[in-house]
Amino acid sequence: MTLMGREVLRSIARAVVATLLLAGLIAIGSRNLAHFDAALVGYTFATLFAVFAIVYRYSMWLQRPPTALFWRRGWQVFFSRGRILRNLGNWPRRLVGAFALNNFIFRRSRPRWAAHWLIMWGCLAAVAITFPLVFGWIHFETPPGDFERYTVFVFGFPAFGFRIGGLVAMVLFHGLVWSSFLVIAGVMIAMRRRMRDRGAEAVQQFGEDFLPLILLFAVSITGLMLTASYTWMRGYAYDFLAIIHAGCVIFTLLWLPFGKFFHIFQRPAQLGVAFYKDAGVAGEQAMCASCSRPFASKMHVEDLIRVERELGYSYQMPGHPAEHYQRICPRCRRVGMALAQGRLWQVGRGREATERPGLVDVAAFMDPAPAATEATR
Numbered sequence: 001m002t003l004m005g006r007e008v009l010r011s012i013a014r015a016v017v018a019t020l021l022l023a024g025l026i027a028i029g030s031r032n033l034a035h036f037d038a039a040l041v042g043y044t045f046a047t048l049f050a051v052f053a054i055v056y057r058y059s060m061w062l063q064r065p066p067t068a069l070f071w072r073r074g075w076q077v078f079f080s081r082g083r084i085l086r087n088l089g090n091w092p093r094r095l096v097g098a099f100a101l102n103n104f105i106f107r108r109s110r111p112r113w114a115a116h117w118l119i120m121w122g123c124l125a126a127v128a129i130t131f132p133l134v135f136g137w138i139h140f141e142t143p144p145g146d147f148e149r150y151t152v153f154v155f156g157f158p159a160f161g162f163r164i165g166g167l168v169a170m171v172l173f174h175g176l177v178w179s180s181f182l183v184i185a186g187v188m189i190a191m192r193r194r195m196r197d198r199g200a201e202a203v204q205q206f207g208e209d210f211l212p213l214i215l216l217f218a219v220s221i222t223g224l225m226l227t228a229s230y231t232w233m234r235g236y237a238y239d240f241l242a243i244i245h246a247g248c249v250i251f252t253l254l255w256l257p258f259g260k261f262f263h264i265f266q267r268p269a270q271l272g273v274a275f276y277k278d279a280g281v282a283g284e285q286a287m288c289a290s291c292s293r294p295f296a297s298k299m300h301v302e303d304l305i306r307v308e309r310e311l312g313y314s315y316q317m318p319g320h321p322a323e324h325y326q327r328i329c330p331r332c333r334r335v336g337m338a339l340a341q342g343r344l345w346q347v348g349r350g351r352e353a354t355e356r357p358g359l360v361d362v363a364a365f366m367d368p369a370p371a372a373t374e375a376t377r
Contacts, residue, residue, distance in 0.1 A: 219249055
């Protein structure tokens with residue numbers, strides 16, 4: 001069996017296990033489907049499909065040579081002797097900064113950060129409310145003889161109670177409304193950026209950039225229309241709106257593993273990359289074979305050479321002191337490229353190419369004056 005075939009079978013097995021585990025949790029959490037709403041079976045099957053596809057794709061992604069190496073290195077660095085206590089101390093800070101606050105986006109653009117932050121927390125709140133209710137993990141009951149209170153049951157066990165007309169009830173029963181407002185605000189900011197930002201206009205695509213926003217807006221607005229129907233319109237067109245809303249949610253779940261939203265599940269791996277960079281900065285540095293200056297961590301350069309070899313790329317330079325192109329710093333690469341282009345320019349005009357030393361000795365060619373003089377003749 002080929003390597004690709006083993007990767008596919010391994011990914012399918014993991015996806016099946018994850019899907020069966022979720023199905024088992026639904027059966028257990030709803031007390032053998034006693035608290036499962038059959039009207040929500042469409043959401044459930046769409047979620048099971050999404051879980052299967054997400055786990056399959058994530059498993060395939062983790063087995064790719066670059067991702068697999070960084071995944072292993074990230075765990076090795078995190079649990080490495082002498083750094084584990086420091087990493088454990090930095091982990092909560094990075095978790096809050098990178099995920100709760102999205103500070104890496106804030107440094108790029110504040111409107112972009114606002115859009116991501118509002119959409120993220122709106123979706124997280126909606127997921128935290130919707131999926132437990134759909135799966136039957138949470139249900140509400142009124143205590144015997146007390147119709148002014150609700151008791152919340154989690155996995156069939158009583159958790160806490162609250163007054164029906166109280167603040168807790170208003171927050172819980174309207175949680176999807178608040179999350180819809182957050183998502184709609186974020187979608188509007190993102191849409192404005194995509195229609196006005198020239199840089200975004202140049203690279204955006206409908207399926208990757210606009211469709212996710214349209215789906216989020218459709219799910220949110222149809223959910224608000226359901227609330228408006230049963231709150232102020234005495235249930236007018238509720239059945240029709242419920243079908244439209246269900247269609248939007250199910251399509252979003254089915255599309256989730258294949259579109260841009262998949263990066264939501266890839267993002268946590270970024271924490272491992274951050275710890276990897278920390279270890280690289282603190283560890284031995286790679287010295288450029290041309291200028292003898294440090295330019296990256298030695299661990300990163302060697303890992304990059306290894307990954308390129310696994311992918312079938314060969315940048316070996318037999319006879320050159322560097323032995324491999326990755327052991328030359330970016331600055332010296334640019335100098336070497338400029339010198340090569342200069343020689344081609346001379347040959348193209350019938351001149352004898354000026355012999356220059358190799359990249360090992362580039363210090364003599366950093367002065368732009370000779371090149372400028374030659375170009376002006």
